[in-house]
Amino acid sequence: MSFLQEDQDDMSNLLRVEWTIIPQIPPQPWLDCSACSAPKPFECSGKARLNANGKKLDAWLIYECSACSKTWNRPIFERRSIGDIDAKTLQALQSNDPTWIRARAFDLVALRRRTRRIGEFDDADVRKVVLSMTPVWSAVEINLVVPMLASIRVDKLIASEFGLSRNRVQSLWAASALRSDTDGRDMLRRRVRTGARLVLDVVELNDRVSIEMAACGR
Structure with missing residues (x-):
């Protein structure tokens, strides 16, 4: 699966989703x-x-x-x-x-x-809801809801849900193809938390189908 950064000036064409993270194993x-x-x-x-x-x-x-x-x-x-x-x-x-x-x-x-x-354990169930979708979208906005303490880090969450390696997630982050305006440069190393928002840019049509399925939980 390949992800490429598009022109960031146009952020109106978004697939917006909400992921609720439910940890499975208590500390x-x-x-x-x-x-x-x-x-x-x-x-x-x-x-x-x-x-x-x-x-x-x-x-x-x-x-x-x-x-x-x-x-x-x-x-x-x-x-x-x-x-x-x-x-x-x-x-x-x-x-x-x-x-x-x-x-x-x-x-x-x-x-x-x-x-x-x-x-601590990072096993978590991810419940996904579509907030909005334009007919032709070019980026996925992921809004996190974490109702109780979860130990899973942001980089592992993105890697596991999209079927990527952690190194690939780091590369996307370094290239600003994956980014956030909520937690700064070290966000990937932090635990998931309510209010965190990530944006993943996508341009290739073949990628959109699989990304949509992963982002929306279909």
């Missing part, structure tokens, strides 16, 4: 497992635990050792007054709401307060 803390007698990665079990002590509540996210299933309770909050907890959070904890738990599992900032070593 895994490495902890000293007493059963294994060695540091091991712990996986989020998808379950929470809520405990009442008078009018105070404790809540934990339950992790399991990947080798022996020994559990570790990661604190969500401790000794919190019932009145200080919003109804949605309380309901999510009581019902083990998977969406709420998943969001907590991807909270890398909170996890870093509990452990120094964390395994």
Whole structure:
């Protein structure tokens, strides 16, 4: 697949798409497992635990050792007054709401307060929506939406979705055939984030069919 830069003065002929990046594997803390007698990665079990002590509540996210299933309770909050907890959070904890738990599992900032070593994974599902398309388009504008922390870098995302090597992506970037006005020159090395926008120029008719399929998820 070849990509060539066209005249950048005319950016009206765009295929505009939105890619929502959904990470698949939550970060895994490495902890000293007493059963294994060695540091091991712990996986989020998808379950929470809520405990009442008078009018105070404790809540934990339950992790399991990947080798022996020994559990570790990661604190969500401790000794919190019932009145200080919003109804949605309380309901999510009581019902083990998977969406709420998943969001907590991807909270890398909170996890870093509990452990120094964390395994991250860049596996992600990419959900694609066409925002607009002109009859004859000459460039693809990719708008990223990342609702929760994702570890995949921009260069790997573009390479995997368009079937390119990372070196090819770097070459396109160096030639300004792939560019962005949101994150500067080092954007390719950064994690994907909401609000990032990339533009990929295309001129050869044979390329447009395969690029359209990749960009739109068809």
